[in-house]
Each structure stands twice: as structure tokens, then as C-alpha cells.
Amino acid sequence: MLDGWKRRSLADLLEFRNGMNFTQASQGARVKIIGVGDFKDKEVLNDFSETPSITLNGKLNPDDLLKNDDLLFVRSNGNKALIGRCVLVSGITEPISFSGFTIRGRVKSDEINHSFASKLVRSPLFKEHLHRMGGGSSINNLSQDTLSEFCFSLPPLPEQRKIAEILRTWDEAIEKLEALRAAKLRRITSVRQRLFEAAFASHNRLQRARDIFEPVSERARPDLPLLAVMQDIGIVRRDELDRRVAMPDGDTSSYKVVRPGDFVISLRSFEGGLEYSTITGLVSPAYTVLRPTTEVVGDYYRHFFKSRSFIGRLDKLIFGIRDGKQIAFRDFGDMPIPAPPVSEQKAQTGALGCLEADLALENVRIEALTRQKRGLMQKLLTGEWRVNVEAD
Known part of the structure; x- marks a missing residue:
């Protein structure tokens, strides 16, 4: 065992609770419910402006509400690739609960930092655990037992914070490239719209x-x-x-x-x-x-x-x-x-092709950074590479 690192399981550090299947009513208290559709392909979920709300039939147990720094996992979904995906909940300012297709994880030990925990459960180590629990294939349904049985080596809190900080820089770089990619995709969509609306206008x-x-x-x-x-x-x-x-x-x-x-x-x-x-x-x-x-x-x-x-x-x-x-x-x-002339089809295709090639470059950059981050996570979360916390 590495110096200062301890063997732990998620059961030692987090408490889990399945989401509720709520019954709607015609009148009563309203509450926002996070479902699988609200999960974004990002680590932190902090924008609830589009989260749907329902009128509840009966009172809501306070323990059914989310708190800042809770972890939320996809428990069940038709798309198996989503099962086990996790987001860190942040920025809650109103009552928000979570659906029956999710599991909430809440830190119960001062041994683990919530940001480090969110990195850990999005790491290749955790995905390998899910793969094993699925018998070598995609897991069909995530259970609290599956989460609890995930074992790993836990570094001291200063190292946890440093590791989370390092990985966050990769996340920020990837997010910037994803924003640029989204802008370029919108540009392609806009150019397509102009070209083909003009084509429809030529009856x-x-x-x-x-x-x-x-x-x-x-x-x-x-x-x-x-x-x-x-x-x-x-x-x-x-x-x-x-x-x-x-x-x-x-x-x-x-x-x-x-x-x-x-x-x-x-x-x-x-x-x-x-x-x-x-x-x-x-x-x-x-x-x-x-x-x-x-x-x-x-x-x-x-x-x-x-x-x-x-x-x-x-x-x-x-x-x-x-x-x-x-x-x-x-x-x-x-x-x-x-059905414009072929020469015109070629010219317009050439223009759209240039935009697609530019978009493809962003995809290559994002994939490269994502691979680097994945490799870095493997090194840092196993202690193969140690971080220097004394300089901080």
C-alpha cells in the first residue's frame, strides 16, 4: 500500500438512496425532479432552469431532497451506455428531488473530498468495476450493492484535492473545445438552412x-x-x-x-x-x-x-x-x-465540406484531450504518479 493511502470501498465513504417514483396530484406542493434526461455529459450538474417540476401527491420526505455536493448516478435506462454515469450536484437553491431511475450518493465520511469522489466514479477504474459486475458486458441495472462494493486505494485529503484540481484543468480545456465545436456545428446548420431554403425558393x-x-x-x-x-x-x-x-x-x-x-x-x-x-x-x-x-x-x-x-x-x-x-x-x-444542376451541387457540397473538415479537427482535439485525461486519471488515481502537495 502506498504511503498514507488506505484501502476503502464506497460503502465506507458514501451512503446511497434510490430515487422515488412520484405520483402527481392536481394541487399541492411542487418540486423539481431530476431524471436521466437531465444528465449532461459533464461532471457537474448546476443548471436546473429546464428541470421539470411536478405537483406531488402527499408530502415529500426531507431525505428525498438533494443537497449540494451529492452524487447522482443513472440506475436504469434503455441505453445501457448511460447506466452508472454520475454527476456532482451543485448550486441548489430550491427543493429538488431525484427520480426512481437514479441513485443518490452522499458523502458520510471526512476521509473523502466530494470533488475527488466525483472524479473517482467517472474514472476507468470505476468503469472496469461496472464491467466486471456486468459479467464482462454492459451492466443492466445499477444497484446500491454494486456501488458499495467498489474498492480502491484512497489517498490523504491533500492529495485528493490536488488530484481533483489537476483533472479539473483537463475538464475545463475539454469544455472550451466542446463549446467551440458546438459553435461550429451551429454554423454548419445555419449555412445548410440558407442554402436549402434558397433551393426550395427556386420552384x-x-x-x-x-x-x-x-x-x-x-x-x-x-x-x-x-x-x-x-x-x-x-x-x-x-x-x-x-x-x-x-x-x-x-x-x-x-x-x-x-x-x-x-x-x-x-x-x-x-x-x-x-x-x-x-x-x-x-x-x-x-x-x-x-x-x-x-x-x-x-x-x-x-x-x-x-x-x-x-x-x-x-x-x-x-x-x-x-x-x-x-x-x-x-x-x-x-x-x-x-434538384439543382450537378455543377451547383458540387460547389455547395465543397463549401459545406470545408466547414465539416474544420469541425472534424475539433473532434480530433477533443478526443486527444479526452484520451490524455483518461490516461492521467489512471496514473493519478492508482498512485502510480504522485502529486506534490507541499508546494501548495
């Missing part, structure tokens, strides 16, 4: 979607790799994904072939729902594969199908798309969409 350049694209059902190619259709990253090979995706059992000869330049209508169409392919492979027969019937610039329509100009018009055409309704080709095919 003589609009064509029905069915005159530009047609559904295809090329099959009987089980030798091709399986593809995943993802709204956040597009169309990729399933075997290259770093997330769990259900794989088919048995024969795939009925699966549809997707080729470079094709579009696939996503089964859950929240954001436009048409994904562009740059690779060859197979998708489930449930998908609709679209192929251009005339010369087009694929990237032009890739941008168009992600634009608010297209999504807004599609929303009006297909009621309920935000609830995950699949787009039928008969509905999509009736839509008038821009």
Missing part, C-alpha cells in the same frame, strides 16, 4: 423525390459484411462498432445490398431518417434502400437530408415522425426536393 428546380431516387431490393449476397444504420454516425460495418448491436442468427441471403452512393431509410426516424452510404454491405430486409436514378452528388443530398429545411417539411408530411415512425417511400416520394 423551377424542384422535383419529386421519386424522380431522383428509387427503392432497390438487391439480395442474395451473404458474402458481404453486415452494416449498421446509425443516425449519429451514419452507415458503418457492424464489426467495427464499439457498441453492442444485435447480430442476425443464420441465413442473411434475404438481406438487402447497400452500395456506395445509396441512402437507407432509418427504422427510427427522429432526425430526417435517411443515411448515406460510402461502403458496400448488407442491411436488414426491414430497411428501405434508395438509389439515385439520375446523376447526383451524394454528399449534396447527405447534407440536405440532415437539414432543418428537409426535416421540417417531412414532419408536416409524416405525422409522428418524432416518435420514431418509419418513413414510407410512397410518402417520401411525393415530396418536392431541390
Whole structure:
């Protein structure tokens, strides 16, 4: 054991409480309830302006309220990647409680600093613990026992504070880059909107979607790799994904072939729902594969199908798309969409491509800093690298 470090478990240092499943009433006291939807991909949750409030049926136990410096964990969620995610609660000035899909952790020992604790439960060490508790796969449901059984070496308080301070500098640098990335993404969205609204305004350049694209059902190619259709990253090979995706059992000869330049209508169409392919492979027969019937610039329509100009018009055409309704080709095919000359498609795609390349650089910087921080956490939280607290 390192000098001054002690072997501890979270059960020694924190007390846990599951959130409540509240019953609403027509009148009575109102209170804000933090749910999984309020978790941000940041360490500290201190903005409750958009946190929903409900009128409670009955009185609220004071112990069901959050306090500053509490830790809040995602206990259960349809997205397994979120289970175990933790935020440090800060800046509370009004009654706020937490939902039944979360677990509150509250420091009960003066041996641990709350900021250090929040770093610890967001570290690779903690994620490895969850991985083991899940039997080598994503954990299905976080329990108080799983949290309590996490064991680690705890440094003295001065080292804890210094470690938390060092890691906070990385967090601040990453947050600045994320803000810059968000600004550049808004710029792309704005440019897309201007370009495609102008295209819609040129009525003589609009064509029905069915005159530009047609559904295809090329099959009987089980030798091709399986593809995943993802709204956040597009169309990729399933075997290259770093997330769990259900794989088919048995024969795939009925699966549809997707080729470079094709579009696939996503089964859950929240954001436009048409994904562009740059690779060859197979998708489930449930998908609709679209192929251009005339010369087009694929990237032009890739941008168009992600634009608010297209999504807004599609929303009006297909009621309920935000609830995950699949787009039928008969509905999509009736839509008038821009069809400018190919030379114009290339010019506009070039402009949008430059903005995308600039955005991609921010992603690279963020990923690099995140990797550095992850490696630094591993070194500092295990004591492999010690910090100098005497100089402070």
C-alpha cells in the first residue's frame, strides 16, 4: 500500500438512496425532479432552469431532497451506455428531488473530498468495476450493492484535492473545445438552412423525390459484411462498432445490398431518417434502400437530408415522425426536393465540406484531450504518479 493511502470501498465513504417514483396530484406542493434526461455529459450538474417540476401527491420526505455536493448516478435506462454515469450536484437553491431511475450518493465520511469522489466514479477504474459486475458486458441495472462494493486505494485529503484540481484543468480545456465545436456545428446548420431554403425558393428546380431516387431490393449476397444504420454516425460495418448491436442468427441471403452512393431509410426516424452510404454491405430486409436514378452528388443530398429545411417539411408530411415512425417511400416520394444542376451541387457540397473538415479537427482535439485525461486519471488515481502537495 502506498504511503498514507488506505484501502476503502464506497460503502465506507458514501451512503446511497434510490430515487422515488412520484405520483402527481392536481394541487399541492411542487418540486423539481431530476431524471436521466437531465444528465449532461459533464461532471457537474448546476443548471436546473429546464428541470421539470411536478405537483406531488402527499408530502415529500426531507431525505428525498438533494443537497449540494451529492452524487447522482443513472440506475436504469434503455441505453445501457448511460447506466452508472454520475454527476456532482451543485448550486441548489430550491427543493429538488431525484427520480426512481437514479441513485443518490452522499458523502458520510471526512476521509473523502466530494470533488475527488466525483472524479473517482467517472474514472476507468470505476468503469472496469461496472464491467466486471456486468459479467464482462454492459451492466443492466445499477444497484446500491454494486456501488458499495467498489474498492480502491484512497489517498490523504491533500492529495485528493490536488488530484481533483489537476483533472479539473483537463475538464475545463475539454469544455472550451466542446463549446467551440458546438459553435461550429451551429454554423454548419445555419449555412445548410440558407442554402436549402434558397433551393426550395427556386420552384423551377424542384422535383419529386421519386424522380431522383428509387427503392432497390438487391439480395442474395451473404458474402458481404453486415452494416449498421446509425443516425449519429451514419452507415458503418457492424464489426467495427464499439457498441453492442444485435447480430442476425443464420441465413442473411434475404438481406438487402447497400452500395456506395445509396441512402437507407432509418427504422427510427427522429432526425430526417435517411443515411448515406460510402461502403458496400448488407442491411436488414426491414430497411428501405434508395438509389439515385439520375446523376447526383451524394454528399449534396447527405447534407440536405440532415437539414432543418428537409426535416421540417417531412414532419408536416409524416405525422409522428418524432416518435420514431418509419418513413414510407410512397410518402417520401411525393415530396418536392431541390434538384439543382450537378455543377451547383458540387460547389455547395465543397463549401459545406470545408466547414465539416474544420469541425472534424475539433473532434480530433477533443478526443486527444479526452484520451490524455483518461490516461492521467489512471496514473493519478492508482498512485502510480504522485502529486506534490507541499508546494501548495
